[in-house]
Amino acid sequence: MRDKIDILVSNGLIVTMNEERRVVENGYVAISGDRIVDVGVGDGKDKYIAEEVIDARKHIVLPGLMCAHTHFYGLLLTGSPWFSKIEPPTDFQQNLQRIWWALDVLLSNEDAYASALMGSIEFVKSGVTFFFDNISAPNAISGVLDYIEKAVNEVGLRGYLSFEATQRRSLQEGVEGLRENERFIKKNNFDESKLVKGAIYLHASFTVSNDLFLKARELADKYRALLSIHAEEGLVDVYHNIERYGIRPIERMEKLGFLKDDVILVHVVNATDDEIKIIKKTGAHVAHNAMSNMLNAVGVAKVPEMIEQGINVGIGNDGYIFDHFENMRSTYLIHKVWRKDPRIMTPLQILEMSTVNVARMFKVWKELGSIEAGKKADIVLIRPELPSTPVNSKTVYGHLVNTVNSRDVKTVIVNGRLVMKDRVILNVDEEKSIDYIHKVVEKLWDRLVEKGEYQLDVLDKP
Ligand SMILES: [Zn+2]
Incomplete structure (x- = not known):
């Protein structure tokens, strides 16, 4: 039989x-x-x-490959005329002020939907079946995650969606960001049938007050939800914390009781050896984005040291290149050249950082990450x-x-x-979808060229 x-x-x-x-x-x-x-x-x-x-x-x-960290809306700017209107940024902070924050204040629900549709198509085409998206859209906070969910469901992927809680413009906006995460978590996380779930996302420690850190921690504990935060991507993050709090970002997060094994620290480029020990001690995870770090010229994270210490590291794309094989290859190469040691990073380690490690990070290792009887x-x-x-x-x-x-x-x-x-x-018409996405992008670019401005007031708040 x-x-x-x-x-x-x-x-x-x-x-x-x-x-x-x-x-x-x-x-x-x-x-x-x-x-x-x-x-x-x-x-x-x-x-x-x-x-x-x-x-x-x-x-x-x-x-199925897993992407530890992405921003679908990162797909919307390739070749934009906005780049010829601005003075080229000379560092990470100006990158945010002149490009990403100039863009995100103009994002609408439709932009979020279109970018998620594009990103989901690209993910499928490069073998990624599960990802963690982080959107920033300060003028489309409430309900925007539903638009992203719609696109992801149409293509048929699994994902975590989160909204950027940031206080770069006002303290209140950070609270509203958390509220959108909570709304989505309540709607999706306790429904077994849903492939798309909610998570919590804080922008970075230089745009977040102690109070917001504590509120985010409380929500994560209450709903058993994941937390992600950019950590020490650029030096502005480090300087801000030392100036305001007398300690470095990861030290501050530990002191606040924020760091636990449900936290995904994104980038961790400038961490000291002591901070790496803190990450290990708290069980927090690290999402490494080699190609984004190269593009933004922020430096090379100490990934081999983190792995050596037993920290769980996964590969993300940070919204830059969605071809996961390019991200794997870059991760494979960058640490060799940086350390001038060809033994560093093996192909198997790279594959682990795209499968089982991310499954651990996403707290789904019992269900996903490997091909075994009984798993999804x-x-x-x-x-x-x-x-x-x-x-x-x-x-x-x-x-x-x-x-x-x-x-x-x-x-x-x-x-x-x-x-x-x-x-x-199979589930969406690829050509029609891309035509539609391009129309949305052109409208967004018109708005950007007409209304776009540097977002400079940002670091005075928390
Ligand atoms: Zn990011």
């Missing part, structure tokens, strides 16, 4: 990312409903009758188009980091449901 199942992925090179990091050559994955029910050797056809059989010959079968079925099929050497159990990690790119991602399954097959996105 063969068991009836929904999907049988057959004859693939299965990179399980289970505890033993088992790789199965010529193996199968059996999926029933939203779960993986079996992983084994062979085509699986002697054990299962499936509604849909996916031939995975010459394919790598991976757990988030699975990606990759066919390397131009592998220069054989792709097998011994070479696969090297190929994933060195030769594969997102165009090799062919088929994506989220929660047992196909969302892309043979590179065709």
Whole structure:
């Protein structure tokens, strides 16, 4: 008797990312409903009758990749005429004042929806099935997360959505930001059927008062929600805290009782060795965004040291490049050149930082992050188009980091449901969506060129 199942992925090179990091050559994955029910050797056809059989010959079968930190709205500015209207920023703080804060005050619900649609399409096309988005839109606070949720659901991804609580303009605006997070958490986090959940997001310690830190901590405890915050991305964060509080950002967060194992510290570029010890002690996690750090010229985070100390680090994109393979490759390379040591960062570590580590960070390791019987079925099929050497159990990690790119991602399954097959996105019309997104972007750029201004008053508040 063969068991009836929904999907049988057959004859693939299965990179399980289970505890033993088992790789199965010529193996199968059996999926029933939203779960993986079996992983084994062979085509699986002697054990299962499936509604849909996916031939995975010459394919790598991976757990869905996870992006530890993103901003969908970061996609809206590529090539914008705004860049030719401003004096080019010379540091991180001016980057915010002249570019990102000039943009975010003009964002509407429709901009949020369009950027989330674009980002979700790009994620699927590069094999990312789960992400943590952080939006800033001070003039579209209440309800904006519903617009992002709509786009993510249309494409069919799993995600955490959060709104930026910041007091750069007023103390009250920070409270309103938290309120939007709380509203969304109450709406989604206790409903098992929802793939999109809420989380809490504070901008950074140089735009947040002690009071707001404590309010965010209280909310996270009350709803068992995740917290994310940019930490020591630029020097302004460090100087602000030393000037106002006499201590550095991560020291201040610890003193306030804010840091726990539900906190995702984003960037951590300028942390001292003592601060890294604090992160380890509190169990907080780190989202590393190598390409964004390069673009913004903020420096190189001490990721190898953090990993050595046992801190959990995952790879994010910070809203810059959504091709996850480029982010993996950059993470693989940047620490070698920075430390002048080619031994630093292995391909397997890079893959862990995109799967199991992020599953731990997102507190879903029992359900996601690896291909194992009983886990949720988030699975990606990759066919390397131009592998220069054989792709097998011994070479696969090297190929994933060195030769594969997102165009090799062919088929994506989220929660047992196909969302892309043979590179065709199944739930939305890709071409129509992109035409629509471009129209929204052009309207936004018109507003930006007409009304955009530097946001300079920002650091005087908390
Ligand atoms: Zn960010």
